[in-house]
Amino acid sequence: MRRLMKIIILVLVMFISNYSIAQKNKEEPNIILIFADDLGYGDISSYGAKGVATPNIDKIGEDGIKFMDFFIPSNVCSPSRASLLTGRYPMRNGFPVPINYKRKKQANYGLHPDELTIPMFLKEANYNSICIGKWHLGYKTKGSHPLDKGFDEYYGRIEGFNHANRNEQVVFHQRDSIKAVAFEELMELYTNKAIDFIHKNKEKPFFLYLAHHAVHLPILPSEKFKGTSKIGTYGDFIHELDDSTGKVMKALKEAGVEENTLVIFTSDNGPARAAVKVASTGGLSGGKYGTMEGGHRVPGMMSWKGKIKKGQVSNLTISSMDLLPTIAAMVEKPLPKDRIYDGENILPLLKGESHVNPHKLLYYYNGTNLQAVRKGNWKLHIPRTVNDQPFWCKVGDKRKGFVNLSEYKLYNLKEDVSETKNLSLQYPKLVEELKLEAEKIRKELGDVHVVGRDQRVVPFDNPQEK
Numbered sequence: 504m505r506r507l508m509k510i511i512i513l514v515l516v517m518f519i520s521n522y523s524i525a526q527k528n529k530e531e532p533n534i535i536l537i538f539a540d541d542l543g544y545g546d547i548s549s550y551g552a553k554g555v556a557t558p559n560i561d562k563i564g565e566d567g568i569k570f571m572d573f574f575i576p577s578n579v580c581s582p583s584r585a586s587l588l589t590g591r592y593p594m595r596n597g598f599p600v601p602i603n604y605k606r607k608k609q610a611n612y613g614l615h616p617d618e619l620t621i622p623m624f625l626k627e628a629n630y631n632s633i634c635i636g637k638w639h640l641g642y643k644t645k646g647s648h649p650l651d652k653g654f655d656e657y658y659g660r661i662e663g664f665n666h667a668n669r670n671e672q673v674v675f676h677q678r679d680s681i682k683a684v685a686f687e688e689l690m691e692l693y694t695n696k697a698i699d700f701i702h703k704n705k706e707k708p709f710f711l712y713l714a715h716h717a718v719h720l721p722i723l724p725s726e727k728f729k730g731t732s733k734i735g736t737y738g739d740f741i742h743e744l745d746d747s748t749g750k751v752m753k754a755l756k757e758a759g760v761e762e763n764t765l766v767i768f769t770s771d772n773g774p775a776r777a778a779v780k781v782a783s784t785g786g787l788s789g790g791k792y793g794t795m796e797g798g799h800r801v802p803g804m805m806s807w808k809g810k811i812k813k814g815q816v817s818n819l820t821i822s823s824m825d826l827l828p829t830i831a832a833m834v835e836k837p838l839p840k841d842r843i844y845d846g847e848n849i850l851p852l853l854k855g856e857s858h859v860n861p862h863k864l865l866y867y868y869n870g871t872n873l874q875a876v877r878k879g880n881w882k883l884h885i886p887r888t889v890n891d892q893p894f895w896c897k898v899g900d901k902r903k904g905f906v907n908l909s910e911y912k913l914y915n916l917k918e919d920v921s922e923t924k925n926l927s928l929q930y931p932k933l934v935e936e937l938k939l940e941a942e943k944i945r946k947e948l949g950d951v952h953v954v955g956r957d958q959r960v961v962p963f964d965n966p967q968e969k
Contacts (some may be wrong), residue, residue, distance in 0.1 A: 572820045
């Protein structure tokens with residue numbers, strides 16, 4: 504009898520334990536992060552785009568919150584992705600310039616093994632995670648492959664593209680499995696993989712990082728979308744991106760997990776307007792490759808039914824680096840004390856419990872060169888020379904902003920978001936204050952000719968040069 508009672512008690516304990524785990528898994532929100540590539544601030548309808556229609560992307564903001572001041576800490580691909588996943592500035596996480604293994608000196612370059620990522624935190628909370636699409640953070644270097652960085656699955660193009668041959672087939676793989684497909688097939692393949700992942704993981708919490716190649720060069724939408732916009736193939740590509748987003752959202756509903764999923768949509772940096780003249784920054788100056796607002800301010804929207812009040816438009820300054828601390832807070836995983844995080848937990852803001860700007864200061868680096876400091880609405884551009892610039896910004900182009908700058912320039916972004924009216928002479932004390940802030944962060948994160956005390960130095964010389 505006693506033995507029977509022990510068995511019954513053991514079974515009950517196991518049942519209660521499994522039930523508790525199931526309930527916890529059910530309560531933990533799913534997370535979908537859709538990361539566009541080179542999509543400008545003014546390239547979607549809700550941010551003023553002309554000649555395109557993006558109802559599915561726009562609906563994320565309509566169902567939740569649309570940020571008008573969403574800051575990306577880099578104006579180029581790899582560093583932006585490193586900061587998104589680690590919650591740290593590129594100079595702090597050791598990834599300030601893009602990776603290209605065709606450059607011999609970058610043979611040992613990749614996201615550092617010691618850097619923690621969003622899926623690493625989620626793995627501890629029993630999440631399944633997948634990275635679909637563009638990685639661009641290394642894989643030859645030990646510990647830099649997405650499967651080494653917390654993702655359970657990877658499906659996509661792990662390197663950049665050869666723009667000299669836009670018709671080449673794209674090689675993509677899990678880790679060892681490799682196959683080649685035409686570029687135009689990628690969006691549909693990625694979308695279908697995302698849909699399949701949602702349905703397979705509907706019973707437990709999941710993290711889906713969908714990092715599209717659109718609308719980066721080459722501008723090659725699939726046949727179905729050609730001619731659907733009023734601004735040519737670039738607009739057609741945006742339409743395909745919107746269609747993909749709609750299908751992913753539909754899959755959430757069909758899987759019955761729409762109510763418990765945080766959806767995030769943003770872009771890695773501003774548009775490459777030199778190559779695609781119809782791309783839009785929505786009135787911001789500059790674009791990709793420069794530190795004007797057009798390179799660093801992008802669309803940013805989040806929805807989470809029942810948690811984020813729908814229809815909100817926020818002018819608070821938010822950053823992609825906020826995602827890791829926020830997601831860690833959502834799953835109640837404390838951030839480690841052995842490193843500095845530059846992102847902030849914006850969960851109270853999302854839930855309407857706070858209306859305080861989470862960022863007092865922001866820093867604009869171009870590669871390893873500190874070029875601007877922002878405090879509130881005030882932004883100070885710092886003098887620089889062509890020699891200070893990274894290789895992508897050494898050739899003069901008004902879309903890149905100041906390639907050479909011999910004096911400090913101060914702008915009030917609230918009144919002049921296009922950065923056209925220099926107010927440095929009217930506010931000399933403010934200039935001096937921001938110069939001091941620049942010097943502080945230079946000592947901490949470094950600069951072209953300065954190694955910061957908390958800078959993770961890249962493993963090769965002259966990172967600003969090819």
